[in-house]
Amino acid sequence: MTTSTPVLNSRVIGLAHYAARALLESVLARHGATFQQSVTLRLVAVADGPVETEHLVESVVASLKVDAEEAHSVVDELLAAELLAPQESSRVRITDAGRELHETTSAETAPITARIYDGIPTEDLAVAGRVLSLITERANAELAK
Numbered sequence: 001m002t003t004s005t006p007v008l009n010s011r012v013i014g015l016a017h018y019a020a021r022a023l024l025e026s027v028l029a030r031h032g033a034t035f036q037q038s039v040t041l042r043l044v045a046v047a048d049g050p051v052e053t054e055h056l057v058e059s060v061v062a063s064l065k066v067d068a069e070e071a072h073s074v075v076d077e078l079l080a081a082e083l084l085a086p087q088e089s090s091r092v093r094i095t096d097a098g099r100e101l102h103e104t105t106s107a108e109t110a111p112i113t114a115r116i117y118d119g120i121p122t123e124d125l126a127v128a129g130r131v132l133s134l135i136t137e138r139a140n141a142e143l144a145k
Helices: 012-031 037-044 055-064 070-081 096-117 122-144
Strands: 085-087 091-094
Touching: 012 037, 037 055, 037 070, 037 091, 037 096, 055 070, 055 091, 055 122, 070 085, 070 091, 091 096
Parallel strands: none
Antiparallel strands: 085 091
16 A cells, blocks of 8 residues: 555545545435435525426436436425425425425534545645536536537
C-alpha cells in the first residue's frame, strides 16, 4: 500500500461519492427513505412552490442518471407515502410530512458533513468544487453525444 497523495480520477471521485452516500443512506434508512427519494424530495423542498411533474422527472433523470420510468416511479413512491401531493393537474408540492422528513434528515446529516469537511481549507474546497463541476459538465456532455 502506498502513501502517496492520490491523483484526482474517476476512482477517487467514485470512492468519495459512495462513502458519502453510504453515510446519507444510513440516516435515510432510519426514516424509511431511499437515496433516490431523498434526491427527488429535495428538488421539491428547495423549490419556491409546486413543481411541474415532468420538470421534476427531468431533474431526477439528470441528477441520478436514471431513465424517466425510474424517476416517475420514485415520484409515485413519494406520492403514495404522502410526502408529495398532487397540485393542479401536472404539478406536485411537498407535504408537511415531506418537509419534516427533508428537514430531519438534513439536520441529522449536517454534523456528519461538518466532521467530514472539518479542517479542509476553504481554498481547497473551492478548487475541488470547481474541478468537480467541470468534470460533471464534461461527463454530461459526453453522455449527451
